[in-house]
Amino acid sequence: xxxxxxxxxxxxxxxxxxxxxxxxxxxxxxxxxxxxxxxxxxxxxxxxxxxxxxxxxxxxxxxxxxxxxxxxxxxxxxxxxxxxxxxxxxxxxxxxxxxxxxxxxxxxxxxxxxxxxxxxxxxxxxxxxxxxxxxxxxxxxxxxxxxxxxxxxxxxxxxxxxxxxxxxxxxxxxxxxxxxxxxxxxxxxxxxxxxxxxxxxxxxxxxxxxxxxxxxxxxxxxxxxxxxxxxxxxxxxxxxxxxxxxx
Amino acid sequence: xxxxxxxxxxxxxxxxxxxxxxxxxxxxxxxxxxxxxxxxxxxxxxxxxxxxxxxxxxxxxxxxxxxxxxxxxxxxxxxxxxxxxxxxxxxxxxxxxxxxxxxxxxxxxxxxxxxxxxxxxxxxxxxxxxxxxxxxxxxxxxxxxxxxxxxxxxxxxxxxxxxxxxxxxxxxxxxxxxxxxxxxxxxxxxxxxxxxxxxxxxxxxxxxxxxxxxxxxxxxxxxxxxxxxxxxxxxxxxxxxxxxxxxxxxxxxxxxxxxxxxxxxxxxxxxxxxxxxxxxxxxxxxxxxxxxxxxxxx
Ligand SMILES: Nc1ncnc2c1ncn2[C@@H]1O[C@H](COP(=O)(O)OP(=O)(O)OP(=O)(O)O)[C@@H](O)[C@H]1O
Ligand SMILES: [Mg+2]
Numbered sequence: 001x002x003x004x005x006x007x008x009x010x011x012x013x014x015x016x017x018x019x020x021x022x023x024x025x026x027x028x029x030x031x032x033x034x035x036x037x038x039x040x041x042x043x044x045x046x047x048x049x050x051x052x053x054x055x056x057x058x059x060x061x062x063x064x065x066x067x068x069x070x071x072x073x074x075x076x077x078x079x080x081x082x083x084x085x086x087x088x089x090x091x092x093x094x095x096x097x098x099x100x101x102x103x104x105x106x107x108x109x110x111x112x113x114x115x116x117x118x119x120x121x122x123x124x125x126x127x128x129x130x131x132x133x134x135x136x137x138x139x140x141x142x143x144x145x146x147x148x149x150x151x152x153x154x155x156x157x158x159x160x161x162x163x164x165x166x167x168x169x170x171x172x173x174x175x176x177x178x179x180x181x182x183x184x185x186x187x188x189x190x191x192x193x194x195x196x197x198x199x200x201x202x203x204x205x206x207x208x209x210x211x212x213x214x215x216x217x218x219x220x221x222x223x224x225x226x227x228x229x230x231x232x233x234x235x236x237x238x239x240x241x242x243x244x245x246x247x
Numbered sequence: 248x249x250x251x252x253x254x255x256x257x258x259x260x261x262x263x264x265x266x267x268x269x270x271x272x273x274x275x276x277x278x279x280x281x282x283x284x285x286x287x288x289x290x291x292x293x294x295x296x297x298x299x300x301x302x303x304x305x306x307x308x309x310x311x312x313x314x315x316x317x318x319x320x321x322x323x324x325x326x327x328x329x330x331x332x333x334x335x336x337x338x339x340x341x342x343x344x345x346x347x348x349x350x351x352x353x354x355x356x357x358x359x360x361x362x363x364x365x366x367x368x369x370x371x372x373x374x375x376x377x378x379x380x381x382x383x384x385x386x387x388x389x390x391x392x393x394x395x396x397x398x399x400x401x402x403x404x405x406x407x408x409x410x411x412x413x414x415x416x417x418x419x420x421x422x423x424x425x426x427x428x429x430x431x432x433x434x435x436x437x438x439x440x441x442x443x444x445x446x447x448x449x450x451x452x453x454x455x456x457x458x459x460x461x462x463x464x465x466x467x468x469x470x471x472x473x474x475x476x477x478x479x480x481x482x483x484x485x486x487x488x489x490x491x492x493x494x495x496x497x498x499x500x501x502x503x504x505x506x507x508x509x510x511x512x513x514x515x516x517x518x519x520x521x522x523x524x525x526x527x528x529x530x531x532x533x534x535x536x537x538x539x540x541x542x543x544x545x
Contacts, residue, residue, distance in 0.1 A: 045545055050425050070428035079429070082545060086426035088419050090540075099419055102412050103431030113411040161430060 001026040001165060001196045002047070007056035009039075009046050009220075016042045018220035020056070024165075029187075029197040031207035031228070034217035035240060040200045041083055043217070044167045048080045049073045060165070075103070079163025081154045083170045083200070089143035093134055093153055096142055097125035100161040128160045129153075132186060148179025155186050165196045172206055184209055204232065216240065261387045265459055267499050268394040269452050274479040274495045275405045275488070276448035281477065282485035283414050284441050285421035285539070287344035289473055290331055293351035294324040294446035296358060296468035298453025303371040303463050304364070313377035317454050324450025325443050327354075332439040351473070358465040370464025374457050384458075394455055401448055402492070408444060409488055417441055418486070423543040471520060478527040481538065498523070 002024040009017040016039045024030055034040055045051040047058060049070035058066045065073050080086065087096055101121050102110065110117035129135040132152040137145070142153060151171050158166060171187070172180050187210055190197055201207045207214060208228045216224035216231060218240045224231050231237060254260045273295060280288045298320035305311040305319055335346035358365050365371070376384045377393065384390040408414055416437050419427040428434050457463050475498070483494030502519040510518070531538060 041545065048429050050428070050545055069433070070425070071431050071433045074429050074431040080426075082426060084543065084545065086423060086429070088422045088426070090422055091415070091418065095415055098412075099415060099427070099432075100430050102416075111411055111413070112407060118411070157430070 001028070001061060003057075003059040003062075004047075005057045005059070007043075007046060007058065008054045009042055009051060010054045015054075016220050017046065017053075020217075020220075020222060022215065022222060022225060024196060024198065026196055027194050028213065029191055029199065029210045031204070031211040031214040032198060032200045032217060033202065033204060033207070033214060033231075034223075038217050039220045040217055041169055044080065044169050044198075044200065047073075048078055048167060074161065074163070077162070077164040079158035079161055079166045081151070081158055081166065081168045081171060083173065085147075085150050085154065085174075087142045087145075087150050087154050087157070089141065091142060092139050093129055093142055093145075094122060094125050094138040096153060097128050097157050097160050098122065100157045101125055104162055125160065128156050131189075132156045132182070146176065146179065147174035148176055148182060151175055151179075151183050152186060155183070155190075159190070159193075163195070166190060166198065168197065168199045170200050170202070172201065172203065180206070204228065256388075258387065261391050263500065263503065265387065265391050265394060267496055268391065268398045269455050269459070270476070270479065270495045270499055271398050271492060272401050272448055272452040272455070274476050274483070274491050275402060276445040276452070277476050278480050278483070278486065278488070278491045279405060279408060279414075279417070280441050280445040282480050282487070282491065283409055283421070284417045284438065285485070285542075286438065286441070287341075288347050288442070288445070289344055290327075290335075290347035290351040290354075291445070291449055291476060292468050292470075292473040293354035294327055294449035295453040295456070295472075296354055296465075297327050298324045298450025299457040299463050299468070300358065300365060300371070300453075301450070302454040303374050303457040306374055306457075307371055310375075313379055316377075316458075317451065320450040320454035321447045322450075324453070325447040327450075328442040328446030329439065331446075332442040336435060336438050336442070351470075355465060355468065358468065365465075368464060368466075370462060371457075372462045374461045374463070376461070377458055390459060394459075397451065397455070401451065405444075405448070406488055409486075413437070413440070421542070422540070425545055426543070474527065475523055478523050478530075481527060481534075482530050485538065498526075501526075 004020050004022055007017055007020040008015060020043065032040055042051060046053050049068060053066055057064050060076055060078065065076065098121055101124055110121055112118065126135055126138055129138050134149060134153060142150065145153065155171065171183050175183055187197065191210060199207060199211065211228060214226065214228045214231045215222055216237060223236055223240065224234055277288065277291045280286045301320040301323045302316040305316050331347065331350050335343055335350065338346045359367055376390060384393050416427065416432050419432065420434050420437060424434055479494045479498050480491055482498060483491035502522055505515060505518055
């Protein structure tokens with residue numbers, strides 16, 4: 001599904017990603033962990049096209065996409081959920097989902113705010129909101145939501161976009177313990193829909209619920225790439241998080 | 248009551264209504280880019296000037312018809328937006344406004360110095376009023392009606408643009424461009440279109456301005472004018488369709504009572520500018536937390 005080959009990203013001589021190579025298979029759910037500032041978000045930014053890679057290639061279903069604009073990558077099925085919340089707070093929940101649905105229609109369809117097409121899209125958007133129990137708040141500003149609800153909205157919005165590969169950047173950060181369950185069941189739903197999912201998380205126990213594979217990133221390189229059990233047992237994990245003395 | 252009706256239908260009332268009509272086109276179109284899109288576009292008056300000069304030159308030098316002048320003004324201002332957008336939209340935030348300011352400085356310099364075409368500071372006189380078939384619009388009352396037809400059409404177009412999917416996308420870009428891009432939005436295309444629509448409408452306003460005054464010179468397209476239109480959008484609340492309509496009427500009429508005070512006319516202009524500046528400062532101060540929200544980034 002997604003193949004990264006020797007990906008390098010540097011910011012002014014500082015190599016944040018230093019030769020990342022891996023393949024994510026279709027329908028797989030893969031966790032990505034690593035200490036703060038090791039380049040996890042940068043990896044997602046690079047895959048979705050928000051930062052350019054210095055060298056290396058990114059192939060989606062065998063087609064190289066590293067030269068494409070972010071919106072072109074999105075239209076090829078790459079969906080992104082941001083660590084710092086990518087929802088539009090100043091807009092209603094309905095508008096947030098509408099924006100995604102409209103990306104899949106021609107520019108002129110639904111151009112008139114009162115057209116039948118727009119009505120149809122609004123109903124469709126509402127049905128997405130129902131799936132995460134947010135339909136009652138459809139016309140409220142997204143800024144009024146709790147952290148957990150914002151995550152749910154952003155994930156369901158990405159589903160409405162029709163993405164088949166989801167890049168989730170710390171989907172449980174800023175989410176109350178109770179709401180974490182809702183986020184988890186939504187991710188399970190994505191799995192049920194045979195979506196390919198990459199999840200950045202600090203909480204390896206949370207990741208274990210979904211992932212058969214975990215990639216450990218440190219200082220811009222992949223240190224480990226294995227099952228969660230084996231990664232947990234590996235001494236290198238402790239070394240990365242607690243320094244070599246603790247190992 | 249009858250006195251209000253008398254004012255409205257007097258020459259003075261019609262004059263004010265025409266000014267309001269022209270500014271309604273000018274301010275609502277700036278509201279799309281600056282208001283909804285949070286693009287600090289300082290070249291709007293340059294677009295207005297291009298529209299005005301296109302109509303002035305075509306109608307005086309070639310006796311081109313109303314339709315030709317209108318279309319030429321709109322098209323040239325649109326072309327200006329495409330050029331400007333192609334260059335300035337590559338610049339980020341603050342540099343973008345400086346880029347648009349530079350473009351408007353170029354236009355100002357051309358208006359003043361390219362004397363063989365624009366007649367420099369002397370301006371262009373003798374612009375005839377439009378003639379449509381057997382109807383001419385030399386009487387201001389009829390000119391107002393012609394203008395109002397265009398005002399209504401332009402407001403309707405901008406209403407659809409702002410309230411529909413186009414405006415929604417533009418708002419998304421203003422709030423978090425990168426998130427909009429990963430939702431499949433072609434961010435630079437959307438902005439270029441916003442610029443195109445906005446500038447083309449300003450060109451139309453310019454055309455009517457030239458037709459109305461019969462005479463234009465560079466002083467009508469100064470930075471002062473840019474500040475006035477910005478003030479309208481800020482007072483009306485950036486992005487608010489009806490707010491900007493209300494603010495246009497309010498701000499065009501605001502300095503009018505000054506006329507009835509016994510004041511030397513040399514003070515009138517500066518006093519009006521002072522009034523606008525004070526109002527602009529007041530609103531910006533009052534709304535400083537929400538007026539220019541910063542873009543979120545990854
Ligand atoms: N646009 C940028 N320009 C310069 N440096 C950057 C940029 N983006 C990220 N960095 C740097 O790259 C490094 C990796 O950042 P990144 O956000 O990818 O880390 P992360 O693994 O996601 O961390 P966290 O767990 O805190 O989210 C950091 O040192 C950061 O300062
Ligand atoms: Mg991060």
